[in-house]
Amino acid sequence: MFGRLMPSEGQFFDMFNQMGDLSVKCAYELQALVSNIEDVDIRLHSVDQLEKQADQITYKTVAMLHKTFITPLERDDIHRLITKMDDILDMMEDAAQTVSLYDIKHVTPEAKRLAELIVACALKVQEAVSLLSNMKNARKITEICDEIDRLESDADHVLHAALSRLFRDEPDVRNLIKLKSLYEFLESVTDCCEEVANIIEGIVVENA
Numbered sequence: 001m002f003g004r005l006m007p008s009e010g011q012f013f014d015m016f017n018q019m020g021d022l023s024v025k026c027a028y029e030l031q032a033l034v035s036n037i038e039d040v041d042i043r044l045h046s047v048d049q050l051e052k053q054a055d056q057i058t059y060k061t062v063a064m065l066h067k068t069f070i071t072p073l074e075r076d077d078i079h080r081l082i083t084k085m086d087d088i089l090d091m092m093e094d095a096a097q098t099v100s101l102y103d104i105k106h107v108t109p110e111a112k113r114l115a116e117l118i119v120a121c122a123l124k125v126q127e128a129v130s131l132l133s134n135m136k137n138a139r140k141i142t143e144i145c146d147e148i149d150r151l152e153s154d155a156d157h158v159l160h161a162a163l164s165r166l167f168r169d170e171p172d173v174r175n176l177i178k179l180k181s182l183y184e185f186l187e188s189v190t191d192c193c194e195e196v197a198n199i200i201e202g203i204v205v206e207n208a
Contacts, residue, residue, distance in 0.1 A: 016081065034112055058082050087192045118193075
C-alpha cells in the first residue's frame with residue numbers, strides 16, 4: 001500500500017522508527033539503573049536526554065502533520081501513535097526519577113524482572129513500527145503485538161506478586177512506599193507499550 005510514498009509521507013515512518021530506537025535505548029538505560037543502583041545519576045541523566053529527544057520527535061511529527069496534505073495513515077492514528085510512543089519514554093523517565101527522588105538504596109529481584117520485561121516490550125515495539133510502512137507485513141505485525149500483550153500480562157503478574165510480598169514481608173513503611181511506587185511506575189511502562197500495540201493493530205486492520 002505504501003510502496004510509492006512521497007518523501008514527506010515517508011518521513012512519518014522515519015519518525016516512528018526513531019522513536020522506537022529511543023525507546024529501546026531508554027529501556028536499556030533503565031534496566032542498567034535498576035541493575036546497579038550506584039549508577040543512578042549517570043543513568044538518570046541518560047534517560048532524561050533520551051526523553052528530551054523523544055519530545056522533539058513528537059513535536060516534529062505533529063508539525064509535519066499540519067504541513068502534509070496527504071498522509072500515509074489517518075492523521076489521528078499518526079498523532080495517537082507518536083504521542084503514545086512518547087508516553088513510553090515519559091513513563092521510563094518517571095520510573096528512573098523515582099529511584100533518585102526516593103533515594104532507593106536496594107532494588108529487588110521483582111523490580112529487575114520488570115525492567116527486563118520493559119526491555120523486551122521496547123524491542124517488540126521497535127520491531128512492529130519498523131514493519132508498519134508495508135502492509136504486506138500485517139500478519140507479522142499482529143504477531144508482534146500479541147507478544148507485547150503477553151509481556152504486559154507477565155508484568156502484571158510480577159507486579160501483583162511483588163506487591164503481595166512487599167506488604168507481607170517489608171517491615172519499614174517508608175521503604176514499602178518507595179518500592180510500591182517504583183513497581184507501579186515500572187509496570188506502567190509495559191501498559192504504555194501495550195497501548196502502542198493496540199494502536200498499531202488498529203492501523204493494520206484499517207489499512208491491510
